[in-house]
Amino acid sequence: MAVLANGQTSNPVASDSTSYEAQRVQVNKLLEDRSRKFGEYDVSLAKKTGVFGIFKTKGDMQKSIDILRQIVITDNNIFLETKKLLDYKDFEREKFQRMAADYDNQVTQYMKTVSKLQEENEKLTTQVAELENQDHSDSVYIYVGIFFILILSAIIFMLYKKLHAQKVTQL
Known part of the structure; x- marks a missing residue:
């Protein structure tokens, strides 16, 4: 922060387009003067x-x-005011560079997030496919087991009927 001849201070942080334009008008006025x-x-x-x-x-x-x-x-005042004008420009340039770096960082983070989500999606898709295959093979085992139980039940039932028919005939 610089102290001007009139006792005011220059603060490059107060940099917006109206301040910049007001500063340009001030420099032009000093040049005309x-x-x-x-x-x-x-x-x-x-x-x-x-x-004579x-x-x-x-x-x-x-x-x-x-x-x-x-x-x-x-x-001297022209030099000071021009310095303030350049400070405004430098501040704006640095601000835009910081904003560009921040946006670049955000885009990079978004890309990383998208990559992670894509990898997670692929893993989940693979897990779903494995679970479907496992569920299908489990279903086959269940069907085979039920079929085996039904056959066994039919054999036991037929043996029971034979034995029961033999007991009834022996009596």
Whole structure:
């Protein structure tokens, strides 16, 4: 933060487009003021109020020196205001670079997240396929088991009927 000739401080953090435009207007105003003062200086150089208008008086020279002093002060203010203008530009450039880096980082993180989700989706798809195959093979075992139990039940039932028929005939 720089302290200006008028006691104000320049803060490059307060950088938005209106501040930047106001700063440009200020610099242009100072440049116009400088041009006007140079015109006054040229007039003061040509001004000769001495004897018969031929010579310059001490007062004429002092006025020229005072105008030059004002021009130097204006130049210093122009440099300070231009520095603020450049600070605004630098701040905006850095802000946009940070934003671009942040967005790039976000995009990278999103891409990583998408990759992880795709891998997880592939794993889950594989697990579903394995479970379906396992469920199918389990179903086959159940059907074979039920079929075996039914056959066994039919054999036991037929043996029971034979034995029961033999007991009834023996009696």
